[in-house]
Every structure is written in structure tokens, then in C-alpha cells.
Amino acid sequence: MPMKTALLRTVIPLTLAGVLLAGCSAGEADPEPTGSSVASGPSGTLKVNWGGFPQSWAPGQSIEPGYLRVPYETLTVLGEDGHTVEPWLATEWEQTAMDLTLTLRDDVVFHDGTPFNADAVKTNIEYVRDNGGQFSGALSGVESIDVIDDTHVKINFSRPAPTFLTMLTQRNVPIASPAAIADGSIVTTPVGTSPWAYDASASVEGTKMAFALTDDYWGEAPGFANIELYGIADDTAATAALLSGEIDVTDTEEDQLPTLEGAANVDMLSFPAIRNNIVFFDRGEGGVFEDVNLRKALCYAADNTAYKNIDAAVLDAPQQHFIDGEFGYNPDIVGYADPSKAEAAFEAAGSPAVEATFPAAPFNKQQLEFFVDGMNKLPGVNVTVQELAVPQFISEWNTGKYELGVGNNPQITPYDWYATFFSARAFSNPAGTESDALKAAADAAIAAGTSDEADALWQEVMHIIIDEEALACGFTVQSEIVAWNTDTVSGAAQPTEAWEQNLINYRDLTPAG
Numbered sequence: 001m002p003m004k005t006a007l008l009r010t011v012i013p014l015t016l017a018g019v020l021l022a023g024c025s026a027g028e029a030d031p032e033p034t035g036s037s038v039a040s041g042p043s044g045t046l047k048v049n050w051g052g053f054p055q056s057w058a059p060g061q062s063i064e065p066g067y068l069r070v071p072y073e074t075l076t077v078l079g080e081d082g083h084t085v086e087p088w089l090a091t092e093w094e095q096t097a098m099d100l101t102l103t104l105r106d107d108v109v110f111h112d113g114t115p116f117n118a119d120a121v122k123t124n125i126e127y128v129r130d131n132g133g134q135f136s137g138a139l140s141g142v143e144s145i146d147v148i149d150d151t152h153v154k155i156n157f158s159r160p161a162p163t164f165l166t167m168l169t170q171r172n173v174p175i176a177s178p179a180a181i182a183d184g185s186i187v188t189t190p191v192g193t194s195p196w197a198y199d200a201s202a203s204v205e206g207t208k209m210a211f212a213l214t215d216d217y218w219g220e221a222p223g224f225a226n227i228e229l230y231g232i233a234d235d236t237a238a239t240a241a242l243l244s245g246e247i248d249v250t251d252t253e254e255d256q257l258p259t260l261e262g263a264a265n266v267d268m269l270s271f272p273a274i275r276n277n278i279v280f281f282d283r284g285e286g287g288v289f290e291d292v293n294l295r296k297a298l299c300y301a302a303d304n305t306a307y308k309n310i311d312a313a314v315l316d317a318p319q320q321h322f323i324d325g326e327f328g329y330n331p332d333i334v335g336y337a338d339p340s341k342a343e344a345a346f347e348a349a350g351s352p353a354v355e356a357t358f359p360a361a362p363f364n365k366q367q368l369e370f371f372v373d374g375m376n377k378l379p380g381v382n383v384t385v386q387e388l389a390v391p392q393f394i395s396e397w398n399t400g401k402y403e404l405g406v407g408n409n410p411q412i413t414p415y416d417w418y419a420t421f422f423s424a425r426a427f428s429n430p431a432g433t434e435s436d437a438l439k440a441a442a443d444a445a446i447a448a449g450t451s452d453e454a455d456a457l458w459q460e461v462m463h464i465i466i467d468e469e470a471l472a473c474g475f476t477v478q479s480e481i482v483a484w485n486t487d488t489v490s491g492a493a494q495p496t497e498a499w500e501q502n503l504i505n506y507r508d509l510t511p512a513g
Contacts, residue, residue: 042195042213044511045226046489049238049250050502052231052390053209057190059176060128060135062394066251066502070211070227071111072174072192075102075121076165080496085165089116089175089193093165097449100155100164101148108218110177111197118153121145123178125155134398135172137419137426138411141446160449163327163413170410171500195222195507207231223491223510233362233390242266242485249484249492249504253363254312257481265487271494272315273480273501274408276364277472278302278371279421282403284431288356289403292469293349299335299473300342301378302371308476311367316477320466321409321417323477328414330459333466336473339374346378353380356403360385361393368406371474400430406474410499414458418442421472422465438464488512 050066057063057071075090090102108116122145129139143158155164167173177191185191190198195217202210209229213222230247232238238250239259243266252260252268260266278299280289289295308317319335322328360368365387372383383404388396397405398421411417420426423442424434441464445457465471480501484492491508 042221042223042225044224045228046224046249046506046509047228047230047247048504049230049232049241049247051233051238051251053206053229055391055395056187057176058127058131058133058181058186059124059174060131060133060172062134063171063174064394064502065171065497065500066504067229068171068174069194069497069503069506070196070229071190071194071198072176073194074169074171074174075104076168078166078169078496078498082496082498083166085169090168095165097160097162098157100157100161102153102155104151104153105218106151108193109216110179110193111191111214112177112179114177114179114191115150116175116193117150118147119150120175120178121153122147123181124173124175127181128173132427134420134427137421137423137428138167138172138416140419140423140425159443159446161415161446162450162454163415166413167416169497170412170416172416193218195219196227199226202228220507222507224506227506239483242483245485245488247485248488249482249509251502252481252483254481256483260483265485266483267486267492268481268483269492269494270479270481272477273499273503274478275321275410275499276406276408276474276476276478277321278404278406278474279398279428279472280404280470281398281400281428281430282356283471284433287403287431288354291349291352293345294352294354295470295473296336297342297346297349297378298375298381298383299470300339300345301374302336302474303339303374304371304474304476305337306339307367307370310370311478313478313481314476315479318475318477319473320462320475321411321472322414322462326412327455328417328458328462330462332459333463335466335475336470342374342378346381351380354378354382356383358383358385359393359397359402359405360387361390361397362387363390364406367476371406398428408501412498414461415446418461418465435464435469438469486512 054063054067073089076085077088079086090104092103094101129136129142141157141159141161144156146154176186180186180191195213196211197214199210199212211227213225235253235256239256241247242250243263280295283289304317308314319337320333358368368385372385375381375383397407411420421428424432441461445461448454448457482504490510490512493505495503495505
């Protein structure tokens with residue numbers, strides 16, 4: 001029997017998951033594939049718009065889920081309950097405190113004909129770990145990988161990694177062809193194991209990426225034979241294209257709802273998919289944000305609670321990354337909900353002159369300008385919002401090119417969040433700094449593995465990151481709104497993947513009628 005592993009308390013609370021627009025329904029997990037060849041059932045072309053295209057298709061880079069989950073698959077997946085880890089490319093596993101042995105499917109082939117095997121898994125995990133991308137930090141504990149045989153691979157850890165299987169369900173390690181990784185073509189041409197392979201001949205650079213059904217897919221056949229991804233950045237133009245049937249599915253924003261809700265051939269769903277927060281990147285010795293009291297002052301001044309009241313897309317403005325019901329949530333965190341404390345914290349920092357640039361994308365510019373308006377009320381503070389094109393923002397916001405930033409933080413375990421942004425080895429900690437107190441607390445939590453005390457230890461890590469050191473603040477939980485043309489598409493539902501935006505349940509969609 002395939003093994004299933006539950007991660008404690010990772011279900012998105014019903015108070016958030018239930019915030020759906022009229023007409024939507026709860027998502028259902030894909031049935032486990034049987035391994036049969038693709039039948040003649042799939043038909044038609046699904047035309048989807050997510051507003052742009054990835055700058056790189058290489059594993060571990062900042063590929064939004066709506067793109068990534070067309071050509072790629074993962075080793076494990078989340079079940080329909082949103083937290084149970086279930087088999088996919090890996091069929092079962094055995095895990096100890098310091099290693100994980102995966103049993104792999106033996107009937108999978110990459111789109112370029114390369115066989116999927118233990119060598120391919122080793123190549124992908126090492127590539128993400130060593131390539132300095134956004135998700136490399138979460139893999140920094142992988143010490144070595146042993147290829148036992150074609151269908152068995154053993155991952156050895158330098159420290160306990162109790163949530164590694166959960167991390168493998170996310171976009172951290174999409175499994176790509178090792179041949180395409182080796183020759184570098186994976187950057188521009190995705191080569192995965194999904195039902196749909198990239199079709200360069202039917203694609204138009206900068207406008208459309210086409211994916212066609214493969215004839216040797218290992219799993220159950222999807223509803224659509226082909227998928228076309230479009231890059232219509234303007235929401236009004238995307239709405240018009242949806243209504244006319246030029247595209248079938250698009251993400252959208254609040255200002256488009258009056259038009260979409262009035263259309264007879266459009267349905268929508270909304271689900272909590274985006275959580276973000278301010279991160280101070282230039283916090284090392286001599287950095288703009290080296291002083292903890294300065295960070296606290298700007299956190300108070302940003303006033304995320306007030307922002308929630310002016311942005312209908314924000315479902316909640318908590319004072320921490322994890323929300324009630326998730327592993328890592330600490331009910332005792334106070335945070336920065338009281339903006340009246342900003343001036344006192346600023347004075348404690350010595351009222352320094354501050355110059356910094358805050359990178360923004362069109363989708364979060366309003367939020368960042370609100371935060372900056374509050375920050376710049378402090379005397380001598382001059383934080384400037386710089387708007388970037390979406391691909392540039394996604395690839396640069398957390399690299400250290402800018403002193404602070406706000407971006408999507410999809411990590412669903414406290415270890416992943418810590419390892420991504422706050423560990424001294426994290427790619428998204430360009431200052432390379434970590435206090436002794438934070439490191440000691442994190443080391444203790446990691447060493448606890450899956451023991452009963454692990455939850456409390458991770459809560460202490462969260463307390464240090466937020467209340468003690470103000471490394472992150474300005475938290476918001478936002479909805480993803482997806483609209484589809486009911487004349488052309490059936491079966492749309494909330495994806496089972498947790499905290500992933502720009503996504504629809506591709507495999508369950510069928511041509512309408």
C-alpha cells in the first residue's frame with residue numbers, strides 16, 4: 001500500500017477557505033492515476049491567461065504555479081483534505097530522522113524521451129539545492145543522495161527534515177528532464193512528465209505557449225487535449241477576451257468583478273492563495289535595516305490592519321505568517337498592529353535618516369504604496385516604491401538588489417519559511433545574517449523532528465522572527481480570483497494545492513457540453 005504522511009495542522013481554516021464567490025464549489029483531489037495509457041477521450045484546447053510568462057522554466061526558480069503545473073509534476077501531492085501527503089511520481093517512502101528513501105514509478109518517461117528514474121530525482125534535487133534559487137534554502141539540509149537502483153533513491157539529511165515530503169508537494173522541486181537540465185535548455189523550454197508537452201512550433205514568443213497531449217503519459221487522461229498559456233497583462237483586455245471566447249480561463253482582480261458578474265457566460269471562484277509580508281533584506285552589519293528598533297518602527301508604521309480595510313482582495317491581516325489551524329501558528333505573537341508605537345521605536349533606533357527602494361509589481365503596487373505612506377511619515381525616512389514588470393519583479397524582489405520587499409510567501413511549513421528567508425544560508429537572506437538566538441531556536445525545532453515538542457519549538461522560532469527581531473511584518477492573506485467561460489469549460493473547482501495562486505484544476509477541466 002502507498003504510504004501517506006499527515007503534516008500536523010496544515011488545513012486552511014474554513015473561515016478562509018469558505019470565502020468563495022457565488023457559484024463556486026469545493027475542489028476535489030485528482031484520483032490516483034492507474035498507469036494506463038492516454039485514452040481517446042481528451043479533446044479541444046484550453047486557453048488560459050495568467051498575465052505573463054516565467055523568465056526561467058528551470059526547477060527551483062520563481063515559476064508561478066499556473067505555469068509550472070502544466071508541464072511538470074511533483075514527487076508527492078497533497079490530498080483533497082489539503083494536508084495529507086499522497087503518492088505521485090513517488091509511490092511510497094520510508095523516513096527516519098536523518099534520511100528519506102523513495103520508491104519511484106517505473107512507467108514514466110519525460111517529454112524528451114528521457115526515462116524518469118532515481119538518477120533524475122537526484123539531478124533535480126541537487127539542481128534546486130545548488131543553483132541559488134528561491135527554494136534552495138529549504139533543501140540546504142540535503143547532505144547527499146544515493147541512487148540505490150532505478151526505482152529507489154535515498155536522500156540523506158545533515159539535520160532532521162520532518163516536513164520534507166510536504167515540501168515536495170509544492171513548486172520547490174518540479175521534476176524536469178535531467179537531459180534538459182544538463183544542456184541548459186530547461187531555462188527556456190520546460191520538459192516534464194505531465195500529460196502535456198511544450199510545443200514550440202505552435203507557440204508564439206511573448207504571446208502564447210502551447211502544450212500538446214503526449215501519447216505515452218503514464219496516468220489517467222485529462223479532459224483537454226491541449227493547453228495554451230497566454231500573457232495578457234491588462235485585466236480589462238483579459239476580461240474582454242474571456243467574454244468573447246478568445247480565452248477560456250483567466251485570473252482577475254476586484255475591479256473586473258462588476259463586468260464579469262453581469263455576464264451570462266462567466267463563472268468564478270475565489271480562494272485564499274496568496275500570503276505576503278514585508279521582509280527586510282539589508283539587515284546585515286552596516287545595512288540600512290541593521291537596527292531592530294528601526295525595523296520595528298517601520299513595521300508599526302506599515303499598519304497592515306488598516307490596509308485590509310481598503311483592499312477588498314485582502315481576506316485577513318494577521319500578525320504572523322501562519323494562521324490559526326496551521327503548524328507553526330503561535331497564538332501568543334503580538335506583532336505590529338498598533339501604529340501609535342512607531343514613533344517610540346523610531347526614537348529608540350536613534351531617529352536615523354533612511355533611504356531605501358521598495359520594488360513593486362502592478363498587482364501589489366497599491367499595497368506597497370500604502371505601507372510606504374505610513375513609513376515615510378517618520379522624520380527622515382524616505383522609502384521609494386519602484387514598479388517593475390511582473391517577470392522582473394518575481395525574479396528580483398528577494399535577491400538583495402533592493403533593501404526590502406514584499407512577495408508571495410507560499411511556504412506551508414515553519415521549517416520551509418525559516419529556511420527560505422531567515423536562515424543564514426537562505427537564498428532570500430542576501431545579508432547572510434542570523435542571530436545566535438534565532439539559530440539556536442531553529443536548531444532545537446529542527447532536531448525535534450516530529451516529536452510532540454516540535455510544534456512549541458517552532459512557535460518560539462516564529463516569536464523570535466516576528467516579535468523579537470522584526471524580520472518580517474505587514475502580513476496579509478489575499479484571495480485568488482479565477483474566472484472561466486462556461487460556454488467552453490466545465491469542471492472548474494478550487495485546486496487542492498495549498499497557497500498557490502494563478503492556478504486552476506487543469507486535469508479535471510473538460511470542454512463544456
